[in-house]
Amino acid sequence: DIQMTQSPSSLSASVGDRITVTCRASQRISLYLNWYQQKPGKAPNLLIYAASSLQRGVPSRFSGSGSGTEFTLTISSLQPEDFATYYCQQSYSTPPTFGQGTKVEV
Amino acid sequence: QVQLVQSGAEVKKPGASVKVSCKASGYTFTGSHIHWVRQAPGQGLEWMGWINPYSGDTNYAQKFQGRVTVTRDTPITTVYMELSRLRSDDTAVYYCAKSRDGYNFDYWGQGTLVTVSS
Numbered sequence: 709d710i711q712m713t714q715s716p717s718s719l720s721a722s723v724g725d726r727i728t729v730t731c732r733a734s735q736r737i738s739l740y741l742n743w744y745q746q747k748p749g750k751a752p753n754l755l756i757y758a759a760s761s762l763q764r765g766v767p768s769r770f771s772g773s774g775s776g777t778e779f780t781l782t783i784s785s786l787q788p789e790d791f792a793t794y795y796c797q798q799s800y801s802t803p804p805t806f807g808q809g810t811k812v813e814v
Numbered sequence: 815q816v817q818l819v820q821s822g823a824e825v826k827k828p829g830a831s832v833k834v835s836c837k838a839s840g841y842t843f844t845g846s847h848i849h850w851v852r853q854a855p856g857q858g859l860e861w862m863g864w865i866n867p868y869s870g871d872t873n874y875a876q877k878f879q880g881r882v883t884v885t886r887d888t889p890i891t892t893v894y895m896e897l898s899r900l901r902s903d904d905t906a907v908y909y910c911a912k913s914r915d916g917y918n919f920d921y922w923g924q925g926t927l928v929t930v931s932s
Contacts, residue, residue: 740916740917742917742918742919744859744919751909751911751922751923751924751925752859752909752919752922753922754914754918754919754920757914757918757920758918763914763920795858795859797859797917797918798917799916799917799918802873802917803861803875803876804861804917805861806858806859806860806861807858808858809858
């Protein structure tokens, strides 16, 4: 199975900050990388697919980049509703696997 | 609008089975795979398997082979996930999720908490 490793595991930030979360895959996965946001007690929500494509309805302050084994999720100006846990997930091979999550806190 | 509505919380004893339903609406049911993903308390996300509602074909994670069965009832646009021989470490929220394409999931059910306790 492909291992996905996110860093940091948590970060503290303020409204208006630019933040970046990194995800590394244990082998090359081309652009088969997705990002989800999850708030407490809720299901995950797809933000970015294919490394950099913004899911419909997701604000443009979210962006994704990278290819191969290293990927980043950037939030350009953190909003109050963005405090949540973020997961990367590879969709290159079966089984699809997720990173351990990055919790963005105030 | 696309909706996936899951059945309610369950409490089961070790060794029992649980069957969770996922009612789909708002899109062509046979046009997208449905996946099951679980999340243990305070933990990350773990993929369990998928079903192709058109053909009924399934694919399961090796970890769950022999214990999980995913089925569908096309006339009522509902998918079921049954997990047998439950253990305490199967305590988790179980989600169904619709494929956007391949292994990315654009709509999710609200989750079903399954608690396994003696």
